[in-house]
Amino acid sequence: MGQAEEARPLLLQVQVDEAEADWNSRPHRIVLFVEPSPFAYISGYKNRFQNFIKHLREMGDEVLVVTTHKGAPEEFHGAKVIGSWRYIPRYNLNWLLGPTWSIIRCLHRSADLTLVPSVAIAEDFETAKIVSVTLVSSANRVRLWNKGVDSESFHPKFRRHEMRIKLSGGEPEKPLIIHVGRFGREKNLDFLKRAELERMFTGMPAVFTGMLQGEELSQAYASGDLFAMPSESETLGQVVLESMASGVPVVAARAGGIPDIIPKDKEGKTSFLFTPGDLDECVRKIEQLLSSKVLRESIGRAAREEMEKCDWRAASKTIRNEHYSTAALYWRKKTGRTN
Known part of the structure; x- marks a missing residue:
């Protein structure tokens, strides 16, 4: 007897209308709150955010980055950087798992859209009951942040x-x-x-x-x-x-x-x-x-x-033009706003 296909987290799909497409074509003013600092923390996370900031600037957006760490630069590819020098150690402390998930759950249930780097993380969020898999809730929306790599620097x-x-x-x-x-x-x-x-x-x-x-x-x-x-x-x-x-x-x-x-x-x-x-x-x-x-x-x-198919520029454009429009749509539905 064949095994049933395992259920996957719901990754919602929403069409972007013409008005939103027009809005996408204009420069935006964007504030990013990022912790740990993408200018000090050594990992793929650093590459992801640095490339995102770089390509937002290339699309003509005004970008302000608020982050931790005293070594953050004053600007990065023309984006202004503000350092918020507070850091809460959280490394492999099992007794913090429960409280940490509670905080994460609270934050993401307040969000209009959550981006995850992989399906595995979407599954973790579902298991922890952070992300709803029904269409009833106006919050708890989840999208994949498309993978990207600098294929010129790594060649x-x-x-x-x-x-x-x-x-x-x-x-x-x-x-x-x-x-x-x-x-x-x-x-x-x-x-x-x-x-x-x-x-x-x-x-x-x-x-x-x-x-x-x-x-x-x-x-x-x-x-x-x-x-x-x-x-x-x-x-x-x-x-x-x-x-x-x-x-x-x-x-x-x-x-x-x-x-x-x-x-x-x-x-x-x-x-x-x-x-x-x-x-x-x-x-x-x-x-x-x-x-x-x-x-x-x-x-x-x-x-x-x-x-070569995994381009940072395309991934950044998807977040800016599609994911943000989706978040704005959910926010308008939740608040009853029409503009």
């Missing part, structure tokens, strides 16, 4: 033999697995330190580069043979997008937002996923890629082609 053209020598500890002819990310508990990096994987790569040194930025980071991505991503808690997985844009195939856990990047019909074509916690499957897929240069290059090209 196969940045592959460098010199960088490969650096990353491989002076042995560039050996297989090179790379990982880019913060050292956080939620990244599950200890998964790749297990005995089986260490034995497989006996004699291969691990190189910790420290923080890389700009072209040096682009070279590091493009110079690897494959990208390993053991994290099971990614809201999306920006580094996976950046590796694929660099033409480097990925072996990642089938968890969080990563299946939004590598859907089922693309597995084995643009990159590989493994069952979370299944070390044997992870190792098999790594070995499969490392044993065949032809396969690595074929999947790397397909990954690059797929990422």
